[in-house]
Amino acid sequence: xxxxxxxxxxxxxxxxxxxxxxxxxxxxxxxxxxxxxxxxxxxxxxxxxxxxxxxxxxxxxxxxxxxxxxxxxxxxxxxxxxxxxxxxxxxxxxxxxxxxxxxxxxxxxxxxxxxxxxxxxxxxxxxxxxxxxxxxxxxxxxxxxxxxxxxxxxxxxxxxxxxxxxxxxxxxxxxxxxxxxxxxxxxxxxxxxxxxxxxxxxxxxxxxxxxxxxxxxxxxxxxxxxxxxxxxxxxxxxxxxxxxxxxxxxxxxxxxxxxxxxxxxxxx
Ligand SMILES: *[C@@H]1O[C@H](CO)[C@@H](O)[C@H](O)[C@H]1NC(C)=O
Ligand SMILES: *[C@@H]1O[C@H](CO)[C@@H](O)[C@H](O)[C@H]1NC(C)=O
Ligand SMILES: *[C@@H]1O[C@H](CO)[C@@H](O)[C@H](O)[C@H]1NC(C)=O
Ligand SMILES: *[C@@H]1O[C@H](CO)[C@@H](O)[C@H](O)[C@H]1NC(C)=O
Numbered sequence: 450x451x452x453x454x455x456x457x458x459x460x461x462x463x464x465x466x467x468x469x470x471x472x473x474x475x476x477x478x479x480x481x482x483x484x485x486x487x488x489x490x491x492x493x494x495x496x497x498x499x500x501x502x503x504x505x506x507x508x509x510x511x512x513x514x515x516x517x518x519x520x521x522x523x524x525x526x527x528x529x530x531x532x533x534x535x536x537x538x539x540x541x542x543x544x545x546x547x548x549x550x551x552x553x554x555x556x557x558x559x560x561x562x563x564x565x566x567x568x569x570x571x572x573x574x575x576x577x578x579x580x581x582x583x584x585x586x587x588x589x590x591x592x593x594x595x596x597x598x599x600x601x602x603x604x605x606x607x608x609x610x611x612x613x614x615x616x617x618x619x620x621x622x623x624x625x626x627x628x629x630x631x632x633x634x635x636x637x638x639x640x641x642x643x644x645x646x647x648x649x650x651x652x653x654x655x656x657x658x659x660x661x662x663x664x665x666x667x668x669x670x671x672x673x674x675x676x677x678x679x680x681x682x683x684x685x686x687x688x689x690x691x692x693x694x695x696x697x698x699x700x701x702x703x704x705x706x707x708x709x710x711x712x713x714x715x716x717x
Contacts, residue, residue: 474569474570474571475568475569475571476570476573477570477572477573478650478651479573479575480574480575480576480577480651481549481574481575481576482547482548483547483574484544484545484546484547484548485548486542486543486544487502487542487543487544487545487556487558487572488542488568489540489541489542489558489568490568491540491541491542491560492539493539494519494538494541495519496519498560498561499515499516499517499518499561499562500516500517500558500559500561501559502515502536502543502559503556503559504556504557505555506551506554507554507555508555509556509557512524513526513530513534514534514543516536519538521536521538528551529549530545530552533545533547533548534546543558545572548574549574550575552572553572553574554571554572555569555570556570573604573650575603575604575649575652577651577652577654578600578601578603578606578652579600579601580647581598581599581645581646581654581656582598582599582656583596583597583658584596584599585597585658594635594660595632596634596635596643597631597632598631598632598658599628599630599631600628600645601647602621602622602624602627602628602629603625603649605649605650606621606629606647606649607619607620608629608630608645608646608647609648610631610645611644611646612642612643613642617643618633629647635660638660639660640660642657642659643660644656644658645657
């Protein structure tokens with residue numbers, strides 16, 4: 450696992466450096482278990498045309514398949530690759546079924562006729578990312594909270610906190626042995642929904658965090674914070690308003706003069 454992860458990281462770098470900028474090498478990112486088709490661009494194979502398919506994790510130096518005099522062969526030259534290969538009789542294009550991370554690497558079709566042309570591919574196979582795990586409840590202060598999100602690292606993996614579409618923070622590491630962790634500080638009580646997303650170029654997984662659901666202790670009067678205080682003030686002023694209105698109403702009904710009654714001449 451660690452070994453194939455390391456290969457994938459090396460390829461990520463190699464493909465990134467030499468592949469993306471030139472169109473000589475076509476970079477293809479896939480997920481484990483997927484099928485990949487590597488196209489030769491040949492429309493019709495004739496008797497004279499020979500195609501060699503070569504593969505290697507760092508260098509395409511091993512013959513894995515061949516079409517010659519219209520006959521197809523695959524070779525058992527690389528870990529479990531033969532059983533996954535399928536060549537198209539018409540075009541010589543190569544399909545790799547149920548691909549695994551150990552089949553990440555460089556694939557080349559050497560197409561020989563009157564002259565020889567090469568089709569080069571860099572295939573990067575990523576495992577699906579792990580589901581992020583959220584640990585909450587490390588109470589920093591009475592109105593501040595740190596929520597920690599973690600996920601397994603791997604080639605091309607990043608871990609992010611989002612609220613809605615807004616990304617709050619992101620982390621990644623070239624050290625594949627570590628677990629990625631990213632803290633989120635929530636400063637005040639709110640109803641926001643936070644998402645922790647682990648992603649690589651072929652997959653992503655999300656775990657949701659709602660602050661309120663995880664902080665029942667904040668409803669305690671002992672954990673007073675700005676929000677609670679504001680709510681209490683609002684309730685108190687609302688009660689005072691009701692009391693004032695009630696007194697005024699009582700005044701009018703009892704026939705006593707009040708400031709409001711003076712303003713309505715029709716009632717006089
Ligand atoms: C795909 O490959 C994996 C690992 O080699 C194997 O366990 C699994 O059975 C294969 N699945 C199919 C559908 O061939
Ligand atoms: C982002 O996360 C790092 C730790 O990985 C932390 O030091 C930093 O304060 C965070 N930034 C924000 C804006 O939360
Ligand atoms: C990662 O772990 C493997 C063994 O699990 C070890 O051989 C390797 O040196 C470690 N790599 C780093 C960068 O720590
Ligand atoms: C996660 O994957 C889905 C497709 O499965 C994609 O639509 C979405 O944009 C991805 N999200 C991120 C944050 O990469």
